[in-house]
Amino acid sequence: MNTTPSFAIPGSGANGNLTSASNATGGVHHGExxxxxxxxxxxxxxxTKAVNDISFTVARGHVFGYIGPNGAGKTTSMRILATLDLPSYGDAFVDGFSVVNDPELVRRRLGFMPDSFGTYRDVNCKEYLDFFARANGLVGRERNQRLDWVLDFTGTKGMAEKPIRGLSKGMKQRLCLGRALIHDPSVMILDEPAAGLDPRARIELRKMIRELADRGKTVLISSHILTELAEMCDSVGIIEQGSLLATGSVEQIQRQRETHRELSIRLLxxxxxxxxxxxxxxxxxxMIIDGECLRFEFEGDAGDQADLVAWIVSRGYRVVEVSSHKKSLEDVFLQVTEGLVQ
Structure with a gap:
């Protein structure tokens, strides 16, 4: 059990002296x-190549959505980041510290919420969180303050004395998030946190994740609910058969993959x-004629679309309205992946 206080100064070595990531890991620090x-x-x-030559970064305070079919390698990547598994080759870094060379320093800075977690049936919510607070080295007044904050933030304060066995799925997910937050990590790894939740619980979870990012925490989240990731994430990565197929903001990936768009032009x-x-x-x-509207697929970017509209107007046609269907994250996901498993 790790008894090192989780409130150690970020960037400090085991002896308390400040060290750079390059000194701690033998690698190169890429900045704050x-x-x-x-x-x-x-x-x-x-x-089986569960993870095959994957590289990406996530900026501080950003939410990164990790997308892929079952068996794509998402959970394996997350387990390596959480120091629960070791890579065959390569490395991963949290706050500049290597998961291979400095797992203890990584664990102080990271909170991991797995897709399923064990609970103790006869333990109440506060006792459960208190156990993990102690396991992370929190003591005295600081431990009590963290317990109160986590119970309040996750909305579980009203059921602090309630046995875990009586919680709904949504409340258990909140409790698991609280467990990951108890030591105030700078990085959160959330593996399918919205699985099995009702719509209201998903909305509330989304708000909590966005608030954590606004507080400066970095969040890596996997989910199959792509519409929610599109609303929540600053950037996404699409993985299939262990390989990263695309990465960037949703808008960037949409532009990169959008060779055809559906246009609708209404005429007088x-x-x-x-x-x-x-x-x-x-x-x-x-081409489809729908009353006063023309609907068709158009190959080209936004500039080509503007040129087309100008050409139509130049030929004397009176254009009332032009609209373009923008591909959703689901559309892009289906276009990028092939539904392959390994």
Missing amino acids: TDCIELRRLHRFFGK DRVSECAEDISTRESVEK
Whole structure:
């Protein structure tokens, strides 16, 4: 059991002297903005490449969504970051400290919320959190303050004396989040935290995660609920068969993968005539006349779209409205991945 106080100064060595990440790990520190870094990470199980040469960084105070089908390598990556497994090759860093060379320093700075967790049936919520506070070296007044804050933040203060066996799924997830927060980590790793929650519980969990990021914590979260990740995350990474296929903000990935977009143009008159003219252009496919509107697939970026509208107007057609269907994160996910498992 780790009895080292979790409130040790970030960036300090075991003897209390300040050290850089390069001194602690033999690597190169990438500055204060990169709180999580995976550097050419590999994890093999026999011939299975669960994680295959993955590299990305997450800036301090950002929420990173980790997306992929079951068996893609998300949980394996997260377990390595949480120092619960070792990479076959490569390394990962939390606040500049290596999960391979400095696991104890990483654990002080990291809170891990697994997709499933064990509880003790005859223990109440406060006793459960108090156990993990003590396990993380919190004592006296500081331990009591952290307990009160976590119970208040997770909305479990009203049931502090309630046995865990009587909690709903949503309340158990809140309790697990509280356990991960009890030592005030700078990095949170959340593996499928919204699984099995009702809509209200998911909304409340999303608000809590966003608030943690606003407080400066870095959050890496995996989920199959892509619409929620699109609203919550500053950036995402899409993984399949152990390989990272795309990474960046949702908007960046959408722009990179968006070769076709669906356009809708509403005209004042001469709808059929305009449809015939537009259909002659190579960039236009699948023309549909819907009352006063023309709907079609268009190949090109935003600049090409603007040129098309200008061309239509130049030919004397009176355009009332133009709209473009933007691909959702789900659309991008389906386009990037192939549904492969290993």
